[in-house]
């Protein structure tokens with residue numbers, strides 16, 4: 001570990017995401033925590049310096065819903081709505097993956113997240129080889145909460161993904177025991193039934209029970225698309241969110257991706273139970289799913305974060321893409337300024353941390369918090385003229401602005417270069433693996 005190591009991030013404009021203020025200040029990191037923020041910080045001997053001149057220093061970004069194992073299907077699942085996208089592309093793809101391909105996909109996804117300034121993510125894996133995802137995350141330094149996708153029923157689900165209910169629960173419990181809390185809590189487990197249409201009631205109840213027993217997170221998709229929502233209603237007599245809540249999938253440990261098609265009772269229920277919602281505007285547009293009514297959710301007091309979802313439905317894992325969409329999309333329904341830039345930045349930082357149960361640990365910069373930090377250089381055309389940093393970050397910057405990234409006090413990206421993996425090798429391997437999977441599946 002790095003208890004004694006000190007890093008000084010010097011000369012930047014710090015945006016701590018505590019209120020709507022910013023200041024010129026240095027940030028001193030000792031071990032895995034922020035020790036001090038201010039001017040004239042006493043610098044320990046042997047301290048490493050990171051240059052943040054002409055840069056904004058923010059909490060590392062938090063994404064509340066991604067699928068890193070889907071990375072090799074990027075650019076190969078175009079032009080389909082959700083259920084066809086799943087049945088024709090995503091499930092056959094996930095069913096075809098070897099453990100080595102899961103590793104290649106996970107490293108491509110994690111590299112993209114870290115390189116884009118995302119330090120924490122909640123991830124849904126695939127059904128098999130989930131240990132491989134955690135091993136990649138351990139090595140590459142991201143703060144990851146993840147879990148194998150659980151499926152035990154459903155039309156056109158490949159046999160390789162359709163598990164026996166008890167086996168799915170047993171394997172999830174084994175994975176949770178191995179990974180939840182590993183590396184000082186940098187890795188955590190989330191039970192991840194895929195969605196109502198691919199899970200029996202018994203599987204969903206079992207996942208909720210394991211979450212209560214072990215303290216694992218619960219993560220699923222809910223009310224994403226009109227056809228899915230209609231099918232769930234026919235099957236259960238309820239909306240997805242209401243049905244999941246009835247089975248115990250609600251509360252502070254639960255994160256529901258999408259929540260596009262909700263009735264008033266479901267919105268009230270999400271707020272009352274403090275259930276987290278992952279808003280994924282890029283994915284919802286790509287799959288023509290609809291627009292989650294984020295202003296309505298926020299006004300009701302629902303916990304909301306942002307997520308890019310999977311590379312095949314976005315096609316990038318950029319928090320900047322999601323932020324720009326979240327800051328503009330809701331104007332269509334609610335008028336200009338519906339979700340202002342500061343609120344968007346909150347969704348990408350401390351509100352996302354709250355959804356993940358990491359509030360007070362990450363998502364804000366303050367002495368004592370974990371040192372998950374993203375430094376954004378402002379030497380780009382769209383950054384100028386510099387103004388309120390929230391507007392600059394949300395509407396003017398992109399992944400190319402990411403200069404330095406720290407996770408848990410370790411520098412994982414420096415001057416835009418990934419330090420915890422060989423980026424060229426990861427991308428080259430992903431290109432070959434992606435082509436091999438596409439060939440096996442007969443994709444043109």
Ligand SMILES: [Zn+2]
Pocket residue numbers: 065066067124221257309310
């Ligand atoms: Zn998803």
